Amino acid sequence: MAGVGNRVLAGTDRALDLLRELPRLSLSNIRSNPKAFKRNKRGRGQHGGKKHGAGNKGSGQRQNFMRLGYETGNNPFYLRVPKEPYYKGHHIRREYPPISLMQLQTLIDTGRLDTSKPIDLTALCNTKLFQLSPFENQYGFQLTDEGLDNFKGRINIEVQYAPEQVIAAIEKNGGVITTAFYDAPSLIAMRDPMKFFASGTPIPKRQMPPENAVEYYTDPKNRGYLADPDLVALERFKLAQKYGYELPDLKKDPELLPMMLERKDPRQIFFGLNPGWLVNLKDKKIFEPEDEQLLEYYRS
């Protein structure tokens, strides 16, 4: 007789004991109710054998479908309409993610950007509010004119694309704007400089813009970094005439002047750091190569 210690088990206890030993009910060992599912079979002859939804004769029964777009001898639609390649070459076009003047003013108001130093792509990425992915053909930021009337910041900014009204809004406040091109390896270094320095590679030399961007970056109207500075000064004056504002004199503020005139070399990607230099973050030291050929390569 089954029993635990001295106790003699009743029928229910023995049943519960058995239940404890039995496998648990789970999805793996249950089955559906009988007749819950009906298997669809193609009946033959007297068991429902007729057309089975395939229709009478022809391609329905024989599956000899024509190829897609074929119109039985007509000039097909896909050849009748002329080609309109709107998005031709979209995969190799350069992309410039937008930042509006309102966003820029908010960054200044909230103390995310230091206006006492020139603002470039690194400063914008260091706010950690904007991401740039050079692997997706993104070649830097463009400034858009949203919030143009409220913009009051006096800044020295370098972006990759800016329309005329944005240039006017910045120069009206006594600021300076430059549009500059960076190649993808330079952008990878610039978007996270600390990570780049930690990798132990020398600072890359900025490459010249591609053929279809040369015109933009050499034009003083766009404040291109390859334009003649004298012509840029002339265009600053012309734009002030066009929009009807008085161009503030940069020389009147001797404290701000050196910051406002700070500009990068066309081959440079960081202010004050030359291409080819190696930065050691641990020992806080910067090294320069001595090899003649290397120096010749990094020279601008």
Added chain:
Amino acid sequence: MASAAARSFVFRQHINTCRLDFASCLNIKSFYSSYSANPKEKSPEHYTQYHEVSSDNWKFVERLKPPTVVPSFPKNGSYFSDWTPPPDTPPNLPYFVKRTKNFMVPVYLNFEAIRNQRKITMVKHIEGDIWAMEKDIKSHLEEVTKRPVVSQVHEVGMYIKFRGDYALHVKKWLLNAGF
């Protein structure tokens, strides 16, 4: 037949000897796409010498360092964007809305439900009487837009959702209320 077989055997032998000679004199080694057999690092004389640059340039590296915490906003009182700093004293209301870590009003426009079709305005970080706040904002929105506004209150999650894009209205209301 036999002579043909013998001829082909001799010919094959001849080719093999030719191949052997060719391989032994040129010593060709092919790695295909792998360079693992090449030495990874050459001896130091193959590399350029480096000298240290003046430590005055280190300030330019310091300039590139991102801030480790969210910097506090300047308290000079001149703000030209639609952003205003959080007030020092909370408004005299039964509820309170905390600013985010970036000093922004926690109002968001989300796209939810099937294929991100439905616009949902969300107000987060609500402390105190969340129901009173829902009533206030809802009556304001209905007054402004002149149409019924559907809302959802989550007391434990401390947020309110409104169906529709009212982000700008709600932001403005919160700033005017003094949050």
